[in-house]
Amino acid sequence: xxxxETNGKHGSCEIGTCVSLYLNSLSPEVKHLTIVSKTCxxxxxxxxxxxxxLHIVRVHPTLCVIEQKFMQTGHYYMEVxxxxxxxxxxKRHIDxxxxx
Numbered sequence: 001x002x003x004x005e006t007n008g009k010h011g012s013c014e015i016g017t018c019v020s021l022y023l024n025s026l027s028p029e030v031k032h033l034t035i036v037s038k039t040c041x042x043x044x045x046x047x048x049x050x051x052x053x054l055h056i057v058r059v060h061p062t063l064c065v066i067e068q069k070f071m072q073t074g075h076y077y078m079e080v081x082x083x084x085x086x087x088x089x090x091k092r093h094i095d096x097x098x099x100x
Contacts, residue, residue, distance in 0.1 A: 012048040
């Protein structure tokens with residue numbers, strides 16, 4: 001699932017909806033799933049997401065185990081992080097004009 005920063009908040013409700021839609025679309029052959037998450041408390045590491053994962057395991061016809069692993073803070077690299085950094089650096093040197 002992709003969304004831009006202009007689409008609103010990206011809290012546990014929005015992330016949970018995406019996770020739920022994805023998990024409910026899994027093939028019936030999937031019985032064990034491992035999810036790797038960043039340690040963002042507002043999106044991944046909170047009681048709402050844990051409750052959602054527990055609910056999915058209880059109601060999904062074939063999924064028996066969902067294992068959620070968290071990356072160690074400060075010890076991971078994701079391509080998207082370097083892209084965000086490049087955009088932030090580039091926009092510092094650009095004049096932005098507004099009609100307001």
